[in-house]
Amino acid sequence: MKKKKKIYKMLKDKIHQLSDKYKSEIIELRRHLHANPELSFEETNTVAFVEEKLRSFGITHIEPKAETGLVVIIEGKNPEKKVIALRGDMDALPIVEANDVPYKSTNPGVMHACGHDVHTSSLLGTARILNELKDEFEGTIKLFFQPGEEKIPGGASMMIRDGALENPKPSAVIGQHVMPFIPVGKVGFRKGMYMASADELYLKVKGKGGHGAMPETLVDPVLISAHILVALQQVVSRKADPKTPSVLSFGKVIAEGATNVIPNEVNIEGTFRTLNEVWRKEAHSQMLKIANGIAEGMGGEVEFEIRKGYPFLKNEPELTQRAITAAEEYLGKENVLDIDIWMAAEDFSYYTQEIDGCFYRLGTRNEAKGIISSVHTPTFDIDEDALGISTGLMAYIALQELKQ
Numbered sequence: 001m002k003k004k005k006k007i008y009k010m011l012k013d014k015i016h017q018l019s020d021k022y023k024s025e026i027i028e029l030r031r032h033l034h035a036n037p038e039l040s041f042e043e044t045n046t047v048a049f050v051e052e053k054l055r056s057f058g059i060t061h062i063e064p065k066a067e068t069g070l071v072v073i074i075e076g077k078n079p080e081k082k083v084i085a086l087r088g089d090m091d092a093l094p095i096v097e098a099n100d101v102p103y104k105s106t107n108p109g110v111m112h113a114c115g116h117d118v119h120t121s122s123l124l125g126t127a128r129i130l131n132e133l134k135d136e137f138e139g140t141i142k143l144f145f146q147p148g149e150e151k152i153p154g155g156a157s158m159m160i161r162d163g164a165l166e167n168p169k170p171s172a173v174i175g176q177h178v179m180p181f182i183p184v185g186k187v188g189f190r191k192g193m194y195m196a197s198a199d200e201l202y203l204k205v206k207g208k209g210g211h212g213a214m215p216e217t218l219v220d221p222v223l224i225s226a227h228i229l230v231a232l233q234q235v236v237s238r239k240a241d242p243k244t245p246s247v248l249s250f251g252k253v254i255a256e257g258a259t260n261v262i263p264n265e266v267n268i269e270g271t272f273r274t275l276n277e278v279w280r281k282e283a284h285s286q287m288l289k290i291a292n293g294i295a296e297g298m299g300g301e302v303e304f305e306i307r308k309g310y311p312f313l314k315n316e317p318e319l320t321q322r323a324i325t326a327a328e329e330y331l332g333k334e335n336v337l338d339i340d341i342w343m344a345a346e347d348f349s350y351y352t353q354e355i356d357g358c359f360y361r362l363g364t365r366n367e368a369k370g371i372i373s374s375v376h377t378p379t380f381d382i383d384e385d386a387l388g389i390s391t392g393l394m395a396y397i398a399l400q401e402l403k404q
Contacts, residue, residue: 011136012330012396018129019392026387029053030121031103037092037110037117040151043068046090050120050145057128065144066158072143074130076402082139084401085170086394087156087348088123089116089149098378113380115178115364118387120145122176122362125391130398139402142170152200152309154347165354172319172356172401175348176394179339180374182363184383187327187393188339189360191320195313196245196273197280198345199306203228203291207300209257209264218262219299222255225266227298228291229253235286246274246283247343273343275312313349316356319401323358326400330393362390 038046047068054062054072061073069090097104097111105111112118127143144164148155159165182188205228207221229250240246250270257263272287274280284306295302327336339361348359364382365371373379 011133011399014133015129015392015396018132019125019388019395022125022128022391023388026121026125026391027384029124030117030384030387033117033120034112035103035106037105037107037112039094039110040091040148040155041068043090043147046120047145047147050090050124053124054127057131059127059131065162065164066147066155068147069155069159070145071159071164072127072145074127074134074141074143076134076137076139078138079140080168082402082404083142083168083170084139084398085142085144085165085173085351086123086126086398087144087146087173087175087351088119089146089155090120091116091148091150091155093150093376095376095378099381101381111378113377114150114375115380115382116149118178118362118364118382118390119176122387122390122394125387126394126398129391129395133399137399137402140168141398141402142168144173149347152307154310154350156347156350160350160354165351170355172316172358173351174323174357174394174397174401175359176362176390177346177359178364178375178382178386179361180365180372180380180382182337182361183365184363184386185389186335186337186363187331187360187389188337188363189315189320189324189327190339190341191315191317193275193312194315194341194359195346195349196247196275196343197277197312198309199272199280199284200309201250201268201270201272201287202305202307203268204303205266205268205295205300206302207264209262212260212262215262220262221264221266221300222257222262224295224298224300225253225255225268228294228302229268231290231294232287235283235290239286240274240279240283244274244276244279245341245343246272246279248272273345275341277311310345310347311349311353313346313352313357313359315358316352319356320358322401322404323360323397326397327360327393330396331389362386
């Protein structure tokens with residue numbers, strides 16, 4: 001037992017050394033990716049860049065998946081003993097970057113505003129470290145360089161469709177994601193239920209438009225829409241079990257009228273999120289019933305489309321506890337935080353519906369440097385010191401899991 005502990009301490013020290021050694025290179029990789037973002041399922045140049053770097057590291061077992069994704073295999077000694085997977089997503093968002101930095105996006109209207117440039121470059125660093133240590137561990141590590149996390153149906157579902165979880169089948173999958181609300185140098189974990197399912201809502205409320213001074217001759221879709229929007233909130237406030245987190249939000253309402261023109265129709269878009277699949281299905285039914293009833297009762301009609309998105313994300317408790325223990329060993333207990341449920345959605349959840357998973361958060365915030373913007377904003381950025389942590393931490397968690 002003492003000999004094993006000594007071996008893994010030496011391995012931890014080597015990982016720290018390699019992480020420090022390659023930090024500046026990983027930062028440059030991240031900056032290249034940040035400056036050259038590509039939208040979901042359009043990551044042609046990104047995946048070519050990733051493959052080129054992997055081959056330069058001496059990694060050759062590379063399989064294309066999901067058109068613009070890769071599965072990479074690194075085998076240690078006794079490769080069949082245990083298999084685990086690590087995932088990094090690669091796509092960017094349709095946002096105009098507002099940062100004034102040397103690595104600002106050169107692709108107009110497209111930006112790495114959710115940290116996927118960090119996830120990709122970090123996983124490249126982890127791949128390099130693990131490949132250099134492959135003679136010092138037993139088992140196999142699969143790396144998922146995944147496209148299309150930001151767009152339904154989600155690149156994870158397509159990776160699974162194309163066999164990413166087979167030949168060999170991993171026993172667990174681990175992913176990390178930037179978190180601008182956690183200070184750089186720290187990471188966050190949550191055991192059990194962590195992230196919500198997410199559905200997109202599209203409503204077209206139809207009436208009969210005309211002059212605003214003659215409402216008695218019209219069927220006002222703006223008024224109908226207002227009643228629907230208010231009434232739908234009772235799905236969360238009165239229909240949902242208060243112990244089940246649920247969110248219903250509408251962020252887009254378009255009525256192409258004027259001060260004296262009532263339009264023929266109103267288009268509404270929103271999202272519904274929850275952590276319970278049975279309630280999710282019931283909520284869909286309730287929303288459709290309420291919207292149709294109000295529209296019909298007020299003389300109009302509504303077309304209501306619910307595009308079912310990603311399922312909820314649940315971190316397997318025992319796997320996550322082992323990852324927490326590894327993170328505490330690697331970073332120190334004071335740098336490993338417990339985090340709360342997050343009502344955003346992640347297609348990593350598709351993997352966790354199939355095998356055990358752990359999805360944790362990498363701190364990237366630095367208030368002293370003014371790095372405080374949230375993800376999905378034009379000013380999002382990271383403290384790049386996080387890349388000195390992320391590569392080695394994921395490698396260490398992976399190797400600790402392989403020895404179980």
